[in-house]
Amino acid sequence: MAPKVLVSDSLSETAVQIFRDRGIEVDFEPALGKDKDALAAVIGKYDGLAIRSATKVTPALLEHATNLKVVGRAGIGTDNVDKEASSKKGVIVMNTPFGNMITTAEHAIAMMFAVARQIPEASASTHAGKWEKSKFMGVELTAKTLGVIGAGNIGGIVCDRARGLKMKVVAYDPFLSAERAIEMGVEKVELDDLLARADFITLHVPLTDSTRNILSAENLAKTKKGVRIINCARGGLVDEEALAELLKSGHVAGAALDVFAVEPAKENVLFGLPNVVCTPHLGASTSEAQENVALQVAEQMSNYLLDGAVENALNMPSMSAEEAKIMGPWVTLAENLGSFIGQVTDEAIKEINVTFDGVAAEMNLKALEAAVIAGIMQAANPDVNMVSAPVIAKERGIQISKTTQDATGTFDGYIKLDIQTVEKHRTIAGTVFSDGKPRFIQIKGITIDAEVGEHMLYTTNQDVPGILGKLGTLLAEHDENIANFTLGRAKAGGDAIAVTFLDTPIKATTVKALKDSGLFQHVRPLHFKA
Template identity: 60%
Template sequence: MPKVLVSDKLSPRAVDVFKGRGIAVDVKTGLSPDELTAIIGDYDGLAIRSATKVTADVLAAASNLKVVGRAGIGVDNVDIAAATQRGVVVMNTPFGNAITTAEHAIAMMFALARQIPQANASTHAGKWEKNRFMGVELTGKTLGVIGCGNIGSIVAERALGLRMRVIAFDPYLSPERAVDLGVEKVDLDDLIARSDFITLHTPLTEKTRGILNAEAIARMKPGVRLINCARGGLIDEAALKDALESGHVAGAALDVFAEEPARDNPLFGLDTVVCTPHLGASTTEAQENVALQVAEQISDFLLTGAVANALNMPAVTAEEAPRLRPYMKLCEQLGSFAGQITESGLKSVRIEYQGDVAGLNTRPLTATVLQGLLSPLLESVNMVSAPVVARERGIEIKETRSEHCPNYHSLIRLEVTTERQTRSVEGSLFGGTLPRIVRINDIPVEAELAPNMLYSINEDKPGFIGSLGTTLGDSGVNIASFHLGRSDAGGQALCLVQVDGPLPAETVDAVSALPHVVRAKALRFS
């Protein structure tokens, strides 16, 4: 039975989801880093919000951990690189609190435009300062949206309903999507120069950190107003303070801060700043939604292999997972075979999907091929990290699909180009579930891969099979199965021999020394 730790406060209904799916669950909130590190090795899944910090040290101790699920959008409290390296899938729930966060941004914009918090405090104090709180209308103003994804697009739609002009900067926003939303797509410099209000809805990355720095703020229109309900660190807080005090920026509404909990911040106490304590997702509906969503996602992954909203792994639906499973085994074997016979630097990998498999979700299959290929060459490579490792090493990955497959229902062909040569291996499923190698370097062969195998390439000459059998017998190696193939009579031939146990190095050397043998190698498969 899989076991999940809930280390931050979630709706009790999330716990009910885990239990209802047959997953053991412990709720232990408020753990210190040392306490979390001490117990995390007992769990297959970890459900968190923003309080728990999933650091490299925590992940190093998480010997059984398979998935981290963040109930919410931001995952800056998870070391995704370390999780990827260890094969831990990191998921979030990008849709569960999108409306709530967008509504909070709109509310903050209204509060900023009409100075509602300041007027509220003044009135509670018994004052009647009508002339002091002169606001501005939103109608007709230009709103600049930085980041027009799930939340940003909702903010844009609401702003258009308020009769604002909306311009958006987002590298991933297509012109077609911009037209559908009714916004004008612009570059960042244009947005900064034209906007009366600027709202941020982008994750915090190395590229977006300080996206509104002193230089950017200086290029804004005098009297601009800023709203940040996304992530602290997107705005340079010291530069913003200077601009507020000088009057260049008329006001700011902030729900997030560079350091949280924010108990001492340079912006606190400024009359032109509206602050809330990271309330963007704090509605009853949102908390319920993200808690249930993360529980379902973690459960689906642990029970079926389905992957939803993962940041470091291709998505796999619950319906796809059982259909992909036998192909993933085949892909792992094809990759492992190619990796074990590769002895020089990889330059490119080409994967061809033919027949029925071409109609499936091939991204996880490609990741599995790369895992199998790289594992014999590099330590600690897994399905999650393999695509990243390949890119980091400059290995070109090509993927093609074709519904045409003349001899099989499905065929997967892996071609690996190294510094010295190009090799290929092809495989299919027999009976729909049984992986088989059907061709190696254009030589037909039908072989089931087993834990321990001998692979040899030889000249097709009489007596080879007999001498090979004798050599293995003299070494005390028992043959379980024998698979042969050749290009043509008298040409190059190969064999894959299944044996009962690991092959001693001296036995492989003895086979290599036989007449007509070009190459011999011991192979191992899981």
């Protein structure tokens, strides 16, 4: 059955057509996002929800979203999506951070020109019939020092454009390496150095606890006299009250802001001040950018719903379509290993350690780890998935760690789980063979080679003669057909295990007969996803 997507905000027809061309059923209802009750009434029918900023994805809406797997936001900001509630519900939240990079960077450059030459005020004056040529004395950008706070995707484009304008660029970014700074043609500096040297300062960082008020009153006071400030990133990065005072005193010669601490900004301490250029969050507002993010979100959602590729997700490890194809069997293995532990463990789990060996250690470990946790959690709650499982594990106080190592033993790679409960320690390991099928290769430290099937039986016993025959006889007596069978032992006469792959789910009467035989220490029916 084809996935079904609802577009509840205004997206281009080209983007909507992408869903159709990929074989996804899509309903285009651009006005629905503004009517929360109407949206709640229909959301249960959809696997995906494509939105802009009007639709609010709230916990109340998610309660009705019984089939929802992914929310795609055409744009960067996801303030209208409750990401914590989405994660608990197992819904991936994607955005499109790259579709409007050029547009936002160009807006920052335009704002820099505007404040350097006082273009908005000069335009208003001329429209009013005045000819105040001497009033609007500007400054050149050539040979000026531009301080870029945040040299990531958008900041990097601004650096490139500024160098083309023959500006000297200094950049502050804790994640910018010296080698990358040389490649970009910028000087990597500390924040205090940037503040002291820059003629223009432009911000290109997200709003986090570490960046909030990065241009605080204290830091603004460190800037050189005559500096001009540009913010096209996020409101809250600049202390607006302090900036207003420095503008009035003349220490700051001008400011250009596209974003504000409170939006929509109907009133602000900066409004009405001379040489302050303000725009209503227009960074991404070009026809090209709006089209780009719409097309990008349609492609991303289609790739996930059809191929399992996770791109630009905010609450799930990203995994490209090609990566998903290669990792698919390993993700299945990780989930199966977790599922085995979840199904044979009755006590509360305290700690989970995952060992990734060989080729497995070179893959997307966050995705594999999420699959392991999901497999464990699904034994108690089938609705848990790779998105919600890590959140639930954290809420339960489960300690999760991982270990990576080069290839050891006879396999190119494997995944091993070590689980600690209040009373017990459990282990299981598995690998993927060349046929792409997962195998269990070790349980309780006992080497085995067990094909994983949908319906299985796990038994433990002491290694004594007659157990294998009795197991086969009891299964046959209850009309249980064996598809595959694997057994192993720690040593002669010691602990032994058997993993039986059955054609159909084992009957409760069969399980009872096996337990009543007194030959087995543990008898546990298992079910794995087909």
